[in-house]
Amino acid sequence: MSGTYAHKRRRTIVWSILGCLLAALLIVAAVFGIRAAVHKKSPDTDWGSYAFNNGETNFDIDLFPYLVLNKDASQIKIMQIADPQIKFGSFTRDTKTMDLLDRAIKKEQPDICVVTGDLTLSIFTYDAFRYFADFMEARQQYWTFVFGNHDAQFDCSKYTICQLLDRYDYCLFDAGPSDIHGKSNFLVNIFSGSKSAENLVYSLVCLDSGMYPEGDNASLTDWTYDWIRNDQMDWYKWAVDGIRTCNPDVQSSMFFHIPIRQFADMYYLHELEKGNEIPDAVRDKLPQVTISDVKGVVRESDKSQDEYVYGDDGYTVGIFYQGNAEGSTDHPDVFACIKQSDCTKALFCGHDHVNNLKGYFDGIYLGYGLCCGYHTYPFFNDPKILKNKILYNAKLWTDEQGNQMEKGVTVIEISLQDSSYGQLSVNDRMNSYYL
DSSP: OHHHHHHHHHHHHHHHHHHHHHHHHHHHHHHHHHHHHHOOOSSSSOOBBOGEEESSOOOOGGGGGGEEEOOTEEEEEEEEBOOOOBSTTTTTHHHHHHHHHHHHHHHOOOOOEOSSSSSSSSSHHHHHHHHHHHHHHTTOOEEOOOOOOSSTSSSOOHHHHHHHTTOOTTTTOOBBBSSOSOOOOOOEEEEEESSGGEEEEEEEEEEOOOOOOTOOOOTEEEEOOOOOOOOHHHHHHHHHHHHHHHOTTEEEEEEEOOOOTTHHHHHHHHHHHHTTTOOOOHHOOOOOOOOOEEEEBBBBOOOTSOOOOSSSSOOSOOOOTTTTSSOOOOOOHHHHHHHHHTTTTEEEEEEOOTTEEEEETTEEEEEOOOOTTTTTTSSOSSHHHHHHHHGOTTSSBTTTSSBOOOOEEEEEEESSSGTTTTTTTEEEEEEGGGO
């Protein structure tokens, strides 16, 4: 009798534990479902801070966030924060990411930090954004942000994220026009001494490079990406024409998440300069342009497990540029538009975590930001785990000297002195630099 009683008691305890676990899972699922339903809400109509109206809206510097430097400032210092991909915040590897950023901000004391997308890759998107924004607010550090392909992929709409960021005094962000693609198309205008048109000295152009091609049921492993659209480039022309009415000689830099094809062109042209072989099909399509001061590496492996990928008319070899989807032909030539504007002198992106290629391509500086996120690949400590894992290939995660690369940030310094106005100094700073 006692044995039967003990058996029944154990069975009751087991079922009770299983019941509690099931109840806990149901509660978590319900909470997540409710939160997702709330955070995914967006207005029924197009939304933004103003209407572009196909260029009919009058340009006004008051439409954009801004930063005022000391009148005697000789340069602008920008810290590019690429792909932190915050997951859960405290008590996770995210603390390593934030510790790196904390030490970097204290040492560099940048005028502004620019997060070039994928601030988060998390089912708790809202909390990840709030975690990061609170961190920057506590340090009284000005920062801005452009959307990446993962930032609104799970439990948050871009609308909810924009509403959240609007609460923070040190976040210089704007949703942008209501009637063009994307929700982080804006300028951060930089003034000397005080905010007035005659004191405009530089501008940061921020663009939303999108997520995945419209109509696709994209997953984390589709490896096809969206692109900057024609209406965004129309807005860009309007914006740079507008800042030139304030200062005819003003220059700008552009920040977005997904690289453009010219990053791949620069890579291959540099390979040819070094005497390396490239496929004839690639060689035949390369533009006849000058490159210079090229440094850094392309160590992103091709996610199709082939050496080269040919889609619409392109190739990647670890450079996953915009519109790299078969048949995607309706995107503008972003680079040609920028060249024609003769205002934007540098483009900075993220997205490809183990690429840090940088250099001048046809007179325009192209630069990958150094990935800072410790929750991104490759992050395993045991090389045995990395074996045969293309996305986590430790052999690829090396610098030009063959040393294993570290997480870090990219520091961009732009001269404001008359004799060297617009001159760039761009350096990757590894984690160990700040120890």
